Amino acid sequence: MPKGRTPEEQSADPAAQEMLIRAEMLGIDTAFSRADANPPCNIGAAGMCCKLCGMGPCRLTKDGQRGVCGATIDTIQARNLIRAIAAGSAAHSDHGRDMAFTLKAVANHEAEGFVIRDVAKLRRVAAFYEIPIEGRSPDEIANQLADLFISQFGQQRGEVVTLIRATERRRALWREQGVMPRGIDREVVEALHRTHIGDDQEPEHILHHAVRTSLADGWGGSLIATDISDILFGTPAPLVGQANLGVLKEDMVNVVVHGHEPTLSEMMVAASQTREVTEYAEAAGAGGVNLSGICCTANEILMRQGIPAAGNFLQQELAILTGAVDAMVVDVQCIMQALVSLAERFHTKIITTSSKVRITGAMHVQFEEHRALTIAKDILKLAIDNYKNRGETQIPDVREDLIPGFSHEYVNYMLGGSYRASFRPLNDAIMAGRIRGVAGIVGCNNPRSRHDFMHTYVTEALLKQDVLVAETGCGAIASAKRGFLLGEAGLDQVGPGLREVCETIGIPPVLHMGSCVDNSRILTVLTQMAQEGGLGDDIDQIPAVGLAPEWMSEKALSIATYFVASGAYVIFAGANPVSGMPGRVPESTRVEKYLSSGWEERWGGKLEFVDDPDEMIRRALEHIDKKRAALGLPEYDPNRFGASGDGRTRELEALPMLERRAAIYGRSGG
Numbered sequence: 001m002p003k004g005r006t007p008e009e010q011s012a013d014p015a016a017q018e019m020l021i022r023a024e025m026l027g028i029d030t031a032f033s034r035a036d037a038n039p040p041c042n043i044g045a046a047g048m049c050c051k052l053c054g055m056g057p058c059r060l061t062k063d064g065q066r067g068v069c070g071a072t073i074d075t076i077q078a079r080n081l082i083r084a085i086a087a088g089s090a091a092h093s094d095h096g097r098d099m100a101f102t103l104k105a106v107a108n109h110e111a112e113g114f115v116i117r118d119v120a121k122l123r124r125v126a127a128f129y130e131i132p133i134e135g136r137s138p139d140e141i142a143n144q145l146a147d148l149f150i151s152q153f154g155q156q157r158g159e160v161v162t163l164i165r166a167t168e169r170r171r172a173l174w175r176e177q178g179v180m181p182r183g184i185d186r187e188v189v190e191a192l193h194r195t196h197i198g199d200d201q202e203p204e205h206i207l208h209h210a211v212r213t214s215l216a217d218g219w220g221g222s223l224i225a226t227d228i229s230d231i232l233f234g235t236p237a238p239l240v241g242q243a244n245l246g247v248l249k250e251d252m253v254n255v256v257v258h259g260h261e262p263t264l265s266e267m268m269v270a271a272s273q274t275r276e277v278t279e280y281a282e283a284a285g286a287g288g289v290n291l292s293g294i295c296c297t298a299n300e301i302l303m304r305q306g307i308p309a310a311g312n313f314l315q316q317e318l319a320i321l322t323g324a325v326d327a328m329v330v331d332v333q334c335i336m337q338a339l340v341s342l343a344e345r346f347h348t349k350i351i352t353t354s355s356k357v358r359i360t361g362a363m364h365v366q367f368e369e370h371r372a373l374t375i376a377k378d379i380l381k382l383a384i385d386n387y388k389n390r391g392e393t394q395i396p397d398v399r400e401d402l403i404p405g406f407s408h409e410y411v412n413y414m415l416g417g418s419y420r421a422s423f424r425p426l427n428d429a430i431m432a433g434r435i436r437g438v439a440g441i442v443g444c445n446n447p448r449s450r451h452d453f454m455h456t457y458v459t460e461a462l463l464k465q466d467v468l469v470a471e472t473g474c475g476a477i478a479s480a481k482r483g484f485l486l487g488e489a490g491l492d493q494v495g496p497g498l499r500e501v502c503e504t505i506g507i508p509p510v511l512h513m514g515s516c517v518d519n520s521r522i523l524t525v526l527t528q529m530a531q532e533g534g535l536g537d538d539i540d541q542i543p544a545v546g547l548a549p550e551w552m553s554e555k556a557l558s559i560a561t562y563f564v565a566s567g568a569y570v571i572f573a574g575a576n577p578v579s580g581m582p583g584r585v586p587e588s589t590r591v592e593k594y595l596s597s598g599w600e601e602r603w604g605g606k607l608e609f610v611d612d613p614d615e616m617i618r619r620a621l622e623h624i625d626k627k628r629a630a631l632g633l634p635e636y637d638p639n640r641f642g643a644s645g646d647g648r649t650r651e652l653e654a655l656p657m658l659e660r661r662a663a664i665y666g667r668s669g670g
């Protein structure tokens, strides 16, 4: 077995390091050690392998080599990429579809325990699509809205209706370029059809459809998922939460919910607070039930209910390694198969709940909306019954406070209050140069890079450069653990202009905007910034970038593509699935060039794969400055701001009274 990395090299998170040491001592493998033991196939990783038919797989490793059918390396890379994008779009959008069915069930009182929590958002969303709202009950509106959303998945012709949320200019471009998605399912099916043996073979043409497919995700399925989650469970607003493995509790029944859809996890929150469940836990000798989350489910219940996040993607196994998790309840996406064999070493029950996901060896309890609360209680009781089986535990004493919950509605409100809600102050701060630009830092962990390191390194560097950061997914949890999501406490680490803005408005410098489907919130924020005026009239003109420093999932590739098609510059670090070239010369492949300059010409946005975090930061800042210059905004000057504001107040408040007076009034007397 090749020599692996040390825990410090595997993760930047001290809680993760502690669990990796424990894993080593117990002789248990994890994604980290498996990554060390299984180097990636360098042919597949670079997109040089085609296994789309039974004549192959064909590995194109020699200069000028073609597959059995004659396929070139460019065609193979484009095909592999669009297939990944289609799978990512399918995952997000199927989540959106399930949410739409839940909305329908709730409107018809067929979903036990669910209610429409945010009627104002329901009315606002319905109004976008000209659904009558006046004089109608929430159930009537929700019923019609659910039908409209459900119809978007199987629609055969026309345009997915939710794309009206993009700017007019962008929609005109998409129409002109023929990429307005017709129906969400149709675009995914067509992506698969085009890549069957003997179909679409021109790389650029294949990737043009990748754009259409991804738009059906970002502006379609994902946006639908976000809107319905807000309608059903409440639009997030800031609250206090905690993150990292230290949120697990020694004296309570620890139930970790892991996956993506908020339907079951929200019901678990409700069930855990019922007297029936708390009494059941007490009878088992526990202090109660302690719920926490992993991955995007964590983000969903963290930003709405303040339920703590036990960690991000690479911490799912580490949570079980504490020995303190009585049940891990999973639904869909990003769930490692390794959980079951790992759980067998401890007492943890792995419980699958979705009709789409079974794992050999796991217990299955089928989630059904019409019995949602009952099922949630049953699952909690299973966990409580398992509490007595706990063996020796080791919970890292590491956790960090954070303030999540920055929905685009709240960002709008916080900038102007109830009566003047608007993006004007944010645009003004960017125009003046107090804020240099905006970065969306999103996506996964990948055990092939040091866990959380790239996320936090890039975030920290951009904050120092006065770049306001919005985060989702596992990236947001990485920042939370590092303390970047704290109100003013995190402000010592940011540039002077950005600090002034954060102090004035009372926000952290990194805004937690939710789960991965909630990247649609970032699209909405960017669109509203464009519509507010002063920063151009579309996303491609805003000084903004998107970064995924530790990406690994196909969903991330879909996200990248719809951001590019919306006008954003997106930089990925780590794996580059289109980098391979037989007899490689030190230049980009045809597909790499097309994703960069080709897409930039068409969409004003581009996708690049960059390994070095400093180069990633350099390119991000260069792009932001280029966009500032194109808008005629003043050149960014780090010394221009920061002399005023609450930062000075805090400095003064820290002084002894006499010195403070001297500093303020120029004398020490009263």
Ligand code: BF8
Pocket (backbone or CB within 6 Å): 260, 295, 296, 313, 333, 334, 442, 443, 444, 445, 472, 473, 474, 475, 515, 516, 517, 552, 553, 555, 556
């Ligand atoms: O959807 S960021 S590892 S958890 S794929 Fe998965 Fe990646 Fe985490 Fe959420 Ni998104």
